[in-house]
Amino acid sequence: xxxxxxxxxxxxxxxxxxxxxxxxxxxxxxxxxxxxxxxxxxxxxxxxxxxxxxxxxxxxxxxxxxxxxxxxxxxxxxxxxxxxxxxxxxxxxxxxxxxxxxxxxxxxxxxxxxxxxxxxxxxxxxxxxxxxxxxxxxxxxxxxxxxxxxxxxxxxxxxxxxxxxxxxxxxxxxxxxxxxxxxxxxxxxxxxxxxxxxxxxxxxxxxxxxxxxxxxxxxxxxxxxxxxxxxxxxxxxxxxxxxxxxxxxxxxxxxxxxxxxxxxxxxxxxxxxxxxxxxxxxxxxxxxxxxxxxxxxxxxxxxxxxxxxxxxxxxxxxxxxxxxxxxxxxxxxxxxxxxxxxxxxxxxxxxxxxxxxxxxxxxxxxxxxxxxxxxxxxxxxxxxxxxxxxxxxxxxxxxxxxxxxxxxxxxxxxxxxxxxxxxxxxxxxxxxxxxxxxxxxxxxxxxxxxxxxxxxxxxxxxxxxxxxxxxxxxxxxxxxxxxxxxxxxxxxxxxxxxxxxxxxxxxx
Amino acid sequence: xxxxxxxxxxxxxxxxxxxxxxxxxxxxxxxxxxxxxxxxxxxxxxxxxxxxxxxxxxxxxxxxxxxxxxxxxxxxxxxxxxxxxxxxxxxxxxxxxxxxxxxxxxxxxxxxxxxxxxxxxxxxxxxxxxxxxxxxxxxxxxxxxxxxxxxxxxxxxxxxxxxxxxxxxxxxxxxxxxxxxxxxxxxxxxxxxxxxxxxxxxxxxxxxxxxxxxxxxxxxxxxxxxxxxxxxxxxxxxxxxxxxxxxxxxxxxxxxxxxxxxxxxxxxxxxxxxxxxxxxxxxxxxxxxxxxxxxxxxxxxxxxxxxxxxxxxxxxxxxxxxxxxxxxxxxxxxxxxxxxxxxxxxxxxxxxxxxxxxxxxxxxxxxxxxxxxxxxxxxxxxxxxxxxxxxxxxxxxxxxxxxxxxxxxxxxxxxxxxxxxxxxxxxxxxxxxxxxxxxxxxxxxxxxxxxxxxxxxxxxxxxxxxxxxxxxxxxxxxxxxxxx
Numbered sequence: 004x005x006x007x008x009x010x011x012x013x014x015x016x017x018x019x020x021x022x023x024x025x026x027x028x029x030x031x032x033x034x035x036x037x038x039x040x041x042x043x044x045x046x047x048x049x050x051x052x053x054x055x056x057x058x059x060x061x062x063x064x065x066x067x068x069x070x071x072x073x074x075x076x077x078x079x080x081x082x083x084x085x086x087x088x089x090x091x092x093x094x095x096x097x098x099x100x101x102x103x104x105x106x107x108x109x110x111x112x113x114x115x116x117x118x119x120x121x122x123x124x125x126x127x128x129x130x131x132x133x134x135x136x137x138x139x140x141x142x143x144x145x146x147x148x149x150x151x152x153x154x155x156x157x158x159x160x161x162x163x164x165x166x167x168x169x170x171x172x173x174x175x176x177x178x179x180x181x182x183x184x185x186x187x188x189x190x191x192x193x194x195x196x197x198x199x200x201x202x203x204x205x206x207x208x209x210x211x212x213x214x215x216x217x218x219x220x221x222x223x224x225x226x227x228x229x230x231x232x233x234x235x236x237x238x239x240x241x242x243x244x245x246x247x248x249x250x251x252x253x254x255x256x257x258x259x260x261x262x263x264x265x266x267x268x269x270x271x272x273x274x275x276x277x278x279x280x281x282x283x284x285x286x287x288x289x290x291x292x293x294x295x296x297x298x299x300x301x302x303x304x305x306x307x308x309x310x311x312x313x314x315x316x317x318x319x320x321x322x323x324x325x326x327x328x329x330x331x332x333x334x335x336x337x338x339x340x341x342x343x344x345x346x347x348x349x350x351x352x353x354x355x356x357x358x359x360x361x362x363x364x365x366x367x368x369x370x371x372x373x374x375x376x377x378x379x380x381x382x383x384x385x386x387x388x389x390x391x392x393x394x395x396x397x398x399x400x401x402x403x404x405x406x407x408x409x410x411x412x413x414x415x416x417x418x419x420x421x422x423x424x425x426x427x428x429x430x431x432x433x434x435x436x437x438x439x440x441x442x443x444x445x446x447x448x449x450x451x452x453x454x455x456x457x458x459x460x461x462x463x464x465x466x467x468x469x470x471x472x473x474x475x476x477x478x479x480x481x482x483x484x485x486x487x488x489x490x491x492x493x494x495x496x497x498x499x500x501x502x503x504x505x506x507x508x509x510x511x
Numbered sequence: 512x513x514x515x516x517x518x519x520x521x522x523x524x525x526x527x528x529x530x531x532x533x534x535x536x537x538x539x540x541x542x543x544x545x546x547x548x549x550x551x552x553x554x555x556x557x558x559x560x561x562x563x564x565x566x567x568x569x570x571x572x573x574x575x576x577x578x579x580x581x582x583x584x585x586x587x588x589x590x591x592x593x594x595x596x597x598x599x600x601x602x603x604x605x606x607x608x609x610x611x612x613x614x615x616x617x618x619x620x621x622x623x624x625x626x627x628x629x630x631x632x633x634x635x636x637x638x639x640x641x642x643x644x645x646x647x648x649x650x651x652x653x654x655x656x657x658x659x660x661x662x663x664x665x666x667x668x669x670x671x672x673x674x675x676x677x678x679x680x681x682x683x684x685x686x687x688x689x690x691x692x693x694x695x696x697x698x699x700x701x702x703x704x705x706x707x708x709x710x711x712x713x714x715x716x717x718x719x720x721x722x723x724x725x726x727x728x729x730x731x732x733x734x735x736x737x738x739x740x741x742x743x744x745x746x747x748x749x750x751x752x753x754x755x756x757x758x759x760x761x762x763x764x765x766x767x768x769x770x771x772x773x774x775x776x777x778x779x780x781x782x783x784x785x786x787x788x789x790x791x792x793x794x795x796x797x798x799x800x801x802x803x804x805x806x807x808x809x810x811x812x813x814x815x816x817x818x819x820x821x822x823x824x825x826x827x828x829x830x831x832x833x834x835x836x837x838x839x840x841x842x843x844x845x846x847x848x849x850x851x852x853x854x855x856x857x858x859x860x861x862x863x864x865x866x867x868x869x870x871x872x873x874x875x876x877x878x879x880x881x882x883x884x885x886x887x888x889x890x891x892x893x894x895x896x897x898x899x900x901x902x903x904x905x906x907x908x909x910x911x912x913x914x915x916x917x918x919x920x921x922x923x924x925x926x927x928x929x930x931x932x933x934x935x936x937x938x939x940x941x942x943x944x945x946x947x948x949x950x951x952x953x954x955x956x957x958x959x960x961x962x963x964x965x966x967x968x969x970x971x972x973x974x975x976x977x978x979x980x981x982x983x984x985x986x987x988x989x990x991x992x993x994x995x
Contacts (some may be wrong), residue, residue, distance in 0.1 A: 078837075078982045079908065119877075139905070142794075145898035152892055155937070159945045167945050171937060178897075178933055184924040185907075189922065437563040 009069050009085040012099060013051045013133040017116050019045030020125040021117055026405055035117035039110060042121035046103040046128060053099040053132075060092055062479050065487030067138060067201065068092075080198055084138035089484030090265055090335060091135045093477060094258055097342045098131040100462070101254045103246035108350055108459050112246060112357050113161060122159060124247070127153040131255050135262065140198045143266075147223075147259060148181055153246070154256070162243040169236075176236040178229035187219035191271070204270045204491070212498060217275035220268055225262030230320060231285075231290040234313045242307035242362070246353030249305065252347035253312050258338045261319045264277035265335070269326065271486060271497035276324065283324045288417045289429050290317035294422035297433065304352045304362045305433055308345060311388060314343045314421055321418055322403035326492055330406025331485045332478060337399030338389065339477065340470050344396055347463040348386040351377070354434075354456055364432065369441030378437045380452070380460045385433045387467045389426045395470030424495040516573040519580045522562040522866050523590070523632070526625040529555040530618055537614030542737055545612040549603040552617035553703075556596040556624065566834070569928075572634055572681070576696045579634035581862050582991035586840060586984050587631045587767035594847040595624040597910050597967075598756035600959050601851075601858055605752045609866075612828060617797050620756060623649035627764030633835045636695035639768065643681065646761060646884045647674050653756070654749045665747025670872040673741045677731030678713035684724025685830035691718040698759075700776035725772065733821050736794035739966055746814035751866065755854030758817045768822070770828055770836050774992055781831045789921055790830040795822030796924070796940040800931040808868050809857055811822055812935065813850075816894060819932055826925050827909035837989035838908035843976065844981055845905040849890050849995040852967030859956040870939060875948025884943045886968045891940050893971045895933040 006304065011025040023041050028034035061068060067086035087095060112121050134264060135145035151174055159170035192198050195206045208216060226233045237257075241249050269276050291314050298310035317335065321332030354377060355370065356362055371378040388392035390401075400422060407415035441447060451462070470477060517524065533555070537548050563585050572579045599620050604796065606612045626649060629642025651674060655667020668816050692703045707714050734742040746754045773784055806812040822993020827838035827981060859880075860867050877884040893902030906929065913922045955961075974981075 051567060076904075076978055076982055078986050079911070116877075146904070148898045148903070152897055155940075159941060169947075171941070174937060175930060175934060178895075178929065179930045182930055184922065186910065186914060186926055187924050189907075190912045190919065192911065193915040301771065439587070465692055 006069075007071060008052065008055055008059075009087065009136045009287060011097065012049055012457045013085070013129055013136060014055070015049045015052065016045055016102070016125040016128040016132075019049075020122045020129075022124070023122050023507040026118060035114070037457035038118040038121045039106070040108045042125060043103060045125060046099070046106055049128070050103055052303070053096055054088065056092055057096060059482060060087075063087075063483050065484045067088065068484040069354075070138070077316075078148070079141075080192065081141050082139055082199070083142060085133075085136045085142075086138045086161065087136055088361065089481040090488070091262065093264060093335070093339055093480060094135045094255070094342075095132055097258070098128060098135065098337060100466075101127040101251060101342070101346055102332050104346070104350075104459055104462070105250050107455060108250065108353060110244065110455060112353065113204070115421070121151040123157050124202075125253075126155070127251060130210070131251075134259060134417055138200045140191065140200055140203060140267075141292075142198075143200070144181070144188060147263075148178075148504055150256065150259070151177055152381050153304075154252070155249045158240060158244045161245040164241070166243045168484050169239040172236045173240045176226050176233065176488070177223075177313060180233075181353060183219040183222035187216045191216065195203055200266070201411050206271070207495070207498075208272065210501070211273045213272040213275035213321060213365065214278060217268060217272045217279055220272070221279070224260035224263040225286075227263070228257060228320060229260070229313060230316070231293060231313065232286075234294065236288065237311040237313060238306050241312075241349075242303060242305045246349060246356065249349040249353075250346040252443045253308075253349055253399070254342040258315055261316065261323060261334065261338055262321050264320070265488070267330070269323065269492055273492050274499045277496055277501040278504050280324045280326075281505060283320055284411065284414045287317040287320045287324075289412060290314060291321075291421035292424065295421050295428065298428040299424065301335055304432065304436065305349065306354065307364070307428060308348050311425065311428065312341070312345050314425060315388075317421065317507055318400055318403045318418060321407050321414060324491060325403070325406040325410035327409055328482075328489060329402045330410065331489065332481060333402025333404075335404050335481055335485070336395070336474065336477065337403055339482035340395030340399045343466050343470070344384050344387045344394075347380075347460065347467070348388060350459060350463075351381045351384060354447070354452065359445055364435045365445060366443065368439035368443060369437075370438045370446060370449065372411070372441045372445065374451040376452050376457070380464065381437060383464055383467060385429050387471070389429050390422055393468070393471045395467050397471055398474045424482060514570065519569055519573040520570070520578060520632075523565065525562060526555065526628065528560050529558075530621045530625060533614075533621065533871075534618045534960070540614075540815075542613055545614040546603055546607065548598060548850065549617040550620050551600050553596055555621060556592055556599065557707075559624075559628075560589060560592045560596065560835060563592070566886060571856060572698070572789040574638075576698060577635045577638040578632050579697075580632060581994075583840075583988040584632045585765060586626050587843075587987035588838075589846060590844050591627045591631065591763045591767070592624065594760035595620060595627075595761055597847075597851040597963055598752065601755060601855060602752035603962060604957050604959065605750065605858055608749070608861075608864075609657075611750070613656065615739050616653060618797060619649045621651050623653070623756075624760065627964065630764045630768045633768065633771075634697045636688065637770075640681065640685065643765075643768075644678060646764065650757065650761060651747045652675075653753050654745060657750055658751070659737045662748035663696060663750060664747045667899060669741050669748075670745045673731065677728045677738070677974050680724050680731070681728030684721045684726075684728060686741060687717050687721025687724065689713070691721065697772075697776040700741060700827050701778065703991045704777060705779040711773060711881075714780060714783065719780070722780060723787065726769075726791075726800065728786060729765055729772070730791055731763055733769065734818055735825060736798045736818060737791075737816050739795070739798070740952065741816060741852075743811045743814040746817075747808055747868075747943065749812045751810065751858055751868075753856070754813070755851065756857070758813060758854070759850050762817070762821065762990050763843050763847060764838065766828075768826060769837055771992060774827065774831075775837055785831050788825055788831075792822045792825035792829050793921060793924060795819060795825065796928040797822075800928040800935075803935045805872055806935070809860075809870050809873075809939075810868050812939075813853065813857070816932075816935075819928070820850075820894075823906060823909055823925065823929075825847070826913050826918075826921060829918060829921060830909075830912040832912060832916050833910035833989050833993045834915055835909070837985045837991055838910075838912040839986050840985040841908045842905040843892075844899045844985070845971075847981065848967045848970045849893050849902060850887065850937060852964060852971065853890045853894075855960050855963040855967065856890070858882055859883060859952060859960055861953040862950050864953065871949070872940055873939065873942045873947045876943040876952070879951035880954070881965070883952075886964050888940050889941065889968055889971055891936040895936040896929050897933075899975045901971045904974060904978065
């Protein structure tokens with residue numbers, strides 16, 4: 004089992020999806036019930052198996068572990084290669100953790116076409132996990148793109164009023180970016196003669212070619228992250244997606260782009276990464292400040308959190324392109340904590356949405372009187388999102404800012420303003436929804452969290468606090484891989500005459 | 512040796528004899544035996560498939576260089592036969608229901624298939640023309656088979672007039688080539704033309720003009736832009752199973768012929784024809800994706816989709832390399848499965864005994880016929896080139912070849928058109944899954960439809976796991992084309 008653990012974790016959900024497809028029942032009710040339970044069991048077992056990755060992962064080495072390799076399409080040079088290192092292993096765990104949470108959270112919220120819904124979610128899990136494990140660039144691409152199919156259906160079938168628009172926008176934006184990446188992948192294959200990621204990492208591409216490759220990869224990852232100005236699909240997708248869809252979208256899918264930067268852009272195109280760093284800084288700083296301001300003006304809770312996600316991902320991209328130990332570790336940490344916290348925030352919105360069927364901030368007020376437990380949980384996640392010390396959000400943002408400060412003081416200073424703005428909009432949201440006078444009749448009728456909802460939030464609270472109080476548990480896993488990445492990156496740069504764009508203009 | 516020659520052409524001879532026998536039988540036994548003739552035709556196609564697949568015929572040229580059997584010909588014939596087999600299989604129930612059952616239809620399809628096999632195996636401009644005409648004449652008749660129907664007659668007439676025009680262009684091109692090289696035989700042509708290249712002489716203008724005419728004529732047959740105008744009208748007007756047939760088997764044959772012609776005798780003129788193919792591929796991909804957006808009739812939509820698909824296949828040919836032809840071969844194989852599957856769905860679109868063709872008629876299909884909706888969704892995602900479905904690998908191989916040959920711009924534009932194309936494929940999925948049902952389709956759809964749907968869906972989904980026979984076959988086929 005040790006040898007095939009990644010394949011098991013990747014494909015167990017797919018097997019579960021097939022089982023659910025075969026479920027027949029007398030009534031729709033019975034089919035729905037069985038589908039829910041099968042999905043929960045499958046994703047639960049997958050999560051349990053994936054914990055072996057946590058326990059058996061060897062800390063302190065940058066090597067890929069649990070590696071599998073099977074010849075697959077020899078005439079195209081493709082092999083099925085899987086493996087994880089310190090950068091990817093935690094994302095695998097994040098994906099396997101969030102899927103059962105999503106399934107529990109949709110228990111009562113999704114009542115139509117439950118079978119298809121559960122199938123979509125399990126297929127989605129396979130795609131996400133596979134993407135983080137892939138060590139072949141085409142296998143990576145297959146999983147990366149494959150995510151679109153279930154996500155399109157989840158938003159389009161179970162989404163809100165403008166779901167068709169949102170689903171098409173998500174699909175076409177992401178596809179347009181990704182196909183350019185595909186051309187870049189083909190060009191890399193044509194140059195290096197292999198699609199093996201580990202080999203490509205040690206291949207030195209000509210500097211002119213690197214720039215084109217970098218742009219093509221950037222087109223794909225920037226949409227996925229999402230970076231300003233190609234972020235506009237995200238608020239639409241979030242608002243229209245069902246709660247669990249938003250959770251997965253914010254929790255895992257947004258991390259795919261940033262993971263791509265870490266896995267491909269920095270190690271394979273170091274010169275181009277240096278060259279384009281000012282561009283990434285600019286877009287990220289704009290994202291942090293501008294989308295925070297936009298978030299302040301939102302009236303829809305989900306939209307507000309969606310814009311806050313764009314701002315938080317701005318930190319991530321700053322951290323990655325700061326390209327030092329703190330910056331990259333901070334970026335990964337920020338992604339993990341954002342994965343947990345924003346997922347939890349969307350679940351918080353889902354809880355009241357299920358009861359009131361509105362996401363308008365103005366429709367709420369004084370919820371704390373009726374739902375004290377909910378108010379407490381919401382507070383923890385809200386503060387984690389703000390970056391309060393003691394929560395995971397603080398560690399990530401702090402490390403990113405330290406890293407950015409070492410790389411570029413101005414960028415760090417501008418990015419830091421985002422923290423203030425972040426506190427402003429999150430506190431505004433919390434005050435409007437939770438506090439205030441209890442006046443509205445339907446708010447008065449609210450019931451506090453039931454056991455199922457508490458069970459959903461409990462692991463997320465534990466994780467948020469754990470990440471805030473004892474970061475070494477997580478940093479130990481990633482540090483060796485990150486320092487290896489940085490060493491290779493700096494060696495490659497030293498060997499070339501890489502310089503950032505406009506360097507002559509600013510005389511840096 | 513005449514016996515060797517005959518044995519090499521055994522599958523073709525078998526098809527020709529069988530078609531004659533079936534024709535005689537139908538003529539004497541009358542139209543009531545149309546179902547039986549149709550079943551026999553499928554069997555005949557299957558036997559021909561088996562003869563090639565298990566035959567292990569001697570490879571080489573026969574009949575004084577007119578006819579060639581190589582791995583490439585065999586592979587493409589298998590693909591064309593598969594498409595024909597599916598096509599005939601899906602026709603019978605439709606024609607019976609529509610009250611147009613005639614024994615001539617399957618016989619004509621077999622004859623068209625014979626023409627296709629001749630085209631694929633042709634090794635001389637003369638045998639090429641004979642094969643092409645046999646195929647085309649049979650198809651003209653089938654397009655207009657519903658002679659009391661205005662649209663069907665119009666489709667047949669359009670197809671005939673434009674097809675005749677393209678045949679004329681082909682003949683004109685062939686005569687130019689003959690005039691400037693003194694031969695119609697592919698092998699000699701290749702020697703003469705590569706001799707020009709070796710002697711550093713630029714080819715005569717007349718030869719290039721001839722080449723352009725031949726390219727234009729074949730572009731007509733594969734409905735590549737700018738010679739595509741007939742396609743939407745003919746596809747819409749012809750009876751649906753005939754459209755399904757048109758969109759697959761003849762395309763395979765014509766593009767196989769195209770690849771052989773350009774890589775083998777005209778291989779040394781790659782600089783001349785590459786620009787033509789690049790343009791035709793680009794124009795087809797762009798028009799195929801843009802023009803399909805506004806369509807409301809699913810058959811018209813499929814017409815534009817097939818134009819776009821031919822564009823993608825031509826990207827492989829444009830590369831002008833062995834990898835490119837390999838990509839083209841793989842693309843066409845996957846394409847006929849996606850296409851046949853989609854048409855099986857379209858043929859099952861009947862409400863209260865009437866065929867419907869509007870995209871809106873698919874509304875809410877995921878509720879009324881979940882299995883068919885799932886199958887059509889898989890075909891649409893595959894056509895859009897989304898992994899892990901087969902359509903992704905089809906695009907992957909042709910674009911890989913193009914990038915490898917340095918045609919990066921072509922690859923970038925082509926792949927961006929696939930995003931536009933994704934929009935209209937997604938629209939069909941949207942109608943089926945996101946909209947509420949307006950009416951349900953008649954059930955059952957019939958055993959042979961279920962069979963076609965199952966086989967094609969399984970092929971598209973499991974290609975990722977079991978691709979090696981096709982990949983290996985295509986590799987051998989392409990290398991045999993470039994061996995000479």
